[in-house]
Amino acid sequence: MVVTVYQDRCDGVEACPxxxxxxxxxxxxxxxxxGDSIIITEDCTxxxxxxMNCPRGALSK
Structure with missing residues (x-):
């Protein structure tokens, strides 16, 4: 299982606080x-x- 990205909360690295x-x-x-988002690969454990570190709450276990 990998971390889930909520794309509506993540605007990509450039826009990240x-x-x-x-x-x-x-x-x-x-x-x-x-592009304007991030992708979690299958290497994720x-x-x-x-x-814990995402300032926009765009990631979830």
Missing amino acids: RNGVCMEVCALDAIEHK NCGLCV
């Missing part, structure tokens, strides 16, 4: 920036670090 902190905290590089 914390500059894409989800990507920085992911030790597995399981988050990719695509559902650790929750990105969920």
Whole structure:
């Protein structure tokens, strides 16, 4: 199971108030920036670090 992205809450790295902190905290590089959104890859182990750090609540376990 991977983390869910609520695209209506995520406007991408450029618009993120914390500059894409989800990507920085992911030790597995399981988050990719695509256009105006992010995608969680199957490398995700559902650790929750990105969920805890997302300033917009756009990620969920």
